[in-house]
Amino acid sequence: MQKTILITGASTGIGYYAAHGLKNAGYRVIASCRAQADVVRLQHEGLECVQIDLANSASIHSGFAQAMELTGHQLYALFNNGAYGQPGAVEDLPIAALRQQFETNFFGWCELTNLALPIMLQQGYGRIIQNSSVLGIAAMPLRGAYNASKYAIEGISDTLRLELTGTGVYVSLIEPGPIHSQFRKNALTALLHHIDINKSRHRKIYEGAVARLGKTETTTPFTLGPEAVYKRIIHALESKQPQARYYVTFPTYLVGFMKRILPAHWLDKLLRKLGS
Numbered sequence: 001m002q003k004t005i006l007i008t009g010a011s012t013g014i015g016y017y018a019a020h021g022l023k024n025a026g027y028r029v030i031a032s033c034r035a036q037a038d039v040v041r042l043q044h045e046g047l048e049c050v051q052i053d054l055a056n057s058a059s060i061h062s063g064f065a066q067a068m069e070l071t072g073h074q075l076y077a078l079f080n081n082g083a084y085g086q087p088g089a090v091e092d093l094p095i096a097a098l099r100q101q102f103e104t105n106f107f108g109w110c111e112l113t114n115l116a117l118p119i120m121l122q123q124g125y126g127r128i129i130q131n132s133s134v135l136g137i138a139a140m141p142l143r144g145a146y147n148a149s150k151y152a153i154e155g156i157s158d159t160l161r162l163e164l165t166g167t168g169v170y171v172s173l174i175e176p177g178p179i180h181s182q183f184r185k186n187a188l189t190a191l192l193h194h195i196d197i198n199k200s201r202h203r204k205i206y207e208g209a210v211a212r213l214g215k216t217e218t219t220t221p222f223t224l225g226p227e228a229v230y231k232r233i234i235h236a237l238e239s240k241q242p243q244a245r246y247y248v249t250f251p252t253y254l255v256g257f258m259k260r261i262l263p264a265h266w267l268d269k270l271l272r273k274l275g276s
Contacts, residue, residue, distance in 0.1 A: 011038035
């Protein structure tokens with residue numbers, strides 16, 4: 001029987017690469033995008049695609065229902081990937097921006113997962129794959145909203161993994177560092193929309209961030225392509241004992257190791273440097 005997977009945030013980057021890669025690998029892929037124009041574009045590329053706006057409960061329910069109609073109410077895996085990063089110092093973040101970050105990056109994922117779980121539990125098998133971040137392992141300055149949303153995903157995924165023991169449903173976290181995608185472009189849009197740069201004591205740092213995020217190509221060291229994440233997705237899907245966590249880039253391995261061995265004040269110094 002062909003295995004089915006629902007992928008969120010498939011319009012670009014990791015989700016887009018995974019959707020095409022898994023389809024070519026023989027999976028029945030149901031991609032999802034927030035914007036209808038992207039849904040149509042992916043359909044024209046030969047993908048089955050539905051509209052899911054993770055910040056909208058009605059959209060989550062209708063999109064999931066459409067996906068299950070396509071698959072005959074069977075679902076092997078859910079890849080929660082759709083997310084964005086809201087830059088800004090905690091003191092500069094409007095609460096509305098923080099809520100919006102959590103609606104997309106956390107609550108939407110939880111709602112979609114809770115729709116998928118009854119199907120997987122009835123089947124007696126399934127995979128929940130959560131695309132977290134190096135910022136779900138350790139915090140960095142001026143990324144508080146995104147840090148918090150990823151810390152939340154890490155916590156609830158660990159809880160789910162424990163609760164689903166023995167059911168045949170496995171939960172895995174993927175923890176990339178810098179990956180080539182539209183992430184920086186979307187982060188720049190969120191920064192300019194929600195943060196009053198000129199009134200902040202962090203103005204000079206923000207100005208540097210605007211210049212950096214606005215570049216066509218990233219200058220972040222050790223940035224990898226989405227294929228690096230895809231390799232972990234394949235293992236999480238096909239291993240009889242998928243890992244709880246998959247590190248991807250060198251910065252993730254470094255930060256994960258340093259967090260285990262360094263005193264907090266030493267780690268803080270490192271993270272301030274990495275986050276500058």
